[in-house]
Amino acid sequence: KGNPLHFPIRMPDGSMREIDRSDEILQYFAKKEIDALVSVGGDGSLTIADALHKKGLRVVGVPKTIDNDLDKTMTTFGFDTAVEFASDCIDRLHSTAQSHQRVMVVEVMGRYAGWIALHSGISGNAHAILIPEIPFDLDKVIHQIRARDAEGRMYSVVVVAEGAAPR
16 A cells, blocks of 8 residues: 555654655565566556566566556556546537537546547547647637637537646
């Protein structure tokens, strides 16, 4: 549980400090005659697995993160499901946005990677997609929405990745 490289412990005076317990893990693996670790996860899990590998443990890393943000992978387990679900939600919002003449803003996960927003926004026919990789200009987004209104399309759907930020 938690990160064994930065494991929190309470000191006798009640304060907290972090310790590295990775050597204990290596000792446990050796004692139990476990040959390797299969780490299934994303940033955190695979960073820990990499640190253990650098200390001599054999490791197999299986990329599983909905963010699809792991280097040297085409796609990660969980990404397609996240995009499918977000696309379905975005698609369903169109009728509500249109019938109530509203701008719907949908935030999707992704931390520092805009893959979920980009893929689900395209497949869900969003009118604007904001991603962390490209800082956005709010005036341009507003202009796009107003242009739709001027054309008689009095609704818009904007998809925003959680890490998106303005210029």
